[in-house]
Amino acid sequence: MPILTEPEAARDPRVTRSRAVILQATAELLIEAGFAGVTIEGVAERAGVAKTTIYRHWRTRSQLIFDAFESLMEPSAPRLTSGNLRADLIYALRGLIRGLTVSRWAPAVSALIEAGDRDPEVSRLVHDFLVERMAPFHHAIQEAVERGELAKDVDIDASLNMLTGPIYYRRLVSREPLAESFAERVVDQFLRGAATRREEPAR
């Protein structure tokens, strides 16, 4: 009896191949039809693989979807430390925007949000993914505080939300166009604030 979903060392190339085409097909279906659109039979057909082969390697649909999504993720971009907060934030936000619009997994984002609502396993996956994606922002802000570019009492939590929130909002909720240039508008608004300065220095 084969060991299911072994993490490493699938020595037999047939196994390796099967897993790959199945994950690929699952990802495609996930993107095209959402969480509910992923069926074992659909995956089997698209992968050109027998249903039984899928059941041999994954116990549940959730596990399969989980693995498929994981396989879609690219390693995060290398850390940037330019010493300039504005530049760092814009760089990170641009990466996020790309991730949500043109990356391979971009079309699956909505499906994952909903899936996270119903499947705790998926929810955990999404969470881990987010933490990783948030790291550059956290890092940039922390460094800026150390440099004195940001006030020590800055609300980091709210700041992170205010930087990334608008991006997700456009992507998920309002569905307005989301170009990379939006990054600058958000960052500038974030840094400057909206209120006109009353303590404006002399003209």
Added chain:
Amino acid sequence: MPILTEPEAARDPRVTRSRAVILQATAELLIEAGFAGVTIEGVAERAGVAKTTIYRHWRTRSQLIFDAFESLMEPSAPRLTSGNLRADLIYALRGLIRGLTVSRWAPAVSALIEAGDRDPEVSRLVHDFLVERMAPFHHAIQEAVERGELAKDVDIDASLNMLTGPIYYRRLVSREPLAESFAERVVDQFLRGAATRREEPAR
């Protein structure tokens, strides 16, 4: 042959009743099981109604879900014009937070986001809903600009996104706790900006 989905004047009380219990059951299912979890048979069973009765009143599942969601919405809060931007924004944001966390339709939000990705009818509904919910923010900012409380060249679009984005982000994406007090943190951050002032007046 009955006229389907007539908007007004369902004179026969049997019709009125049927429509009500069906919409109620649909809404409950939508909340509990998401878009994909709404089935005609499921609705019929929960509503204590024959399947045929549903088909008599709605042509498609989308239409039914559409109407059910519409029936969940409360009329928006009366407009507030306090003359103080901060207060207006906090008030509006608190309303949004309540809507996304404790309202009747709150549990269905994720499902709707995903449904909007796949069903243009639902997408339009979500859009209309959003526009209505955004109005108070738009209004508050516009008035503040007129009062000179905000700079004339303020990026209204980005501002709206930066105010509401963080809320939706917490609700949909990060799933961190979302209390009404978060409204103040967002608004203050928004108004003040994060950067320490270099033009700080003399100590």
Added chain:
DNA sequence: CGGGTTCGCTACGATAGCGTATCAAACAAC
């Protein structure tokens, strides 16, 4: 090249949902 693994294929019974048809009973409206 031989033993053990993995695969594809086919078939199976079970479940769930679809959308339609029919018809008698309940009921509103006048």
Added chain:
DNA sequence: GTTGTTTGATACGCTATCGTAGCGAACCCG
């Protein structure tokens, strides 16, 4: 009270999907 509408019940055929079983063929590994 009679009439016309609305409903509930039931049944139907159809499709999709589930998860499992059995088996021979292909294939990897040593």
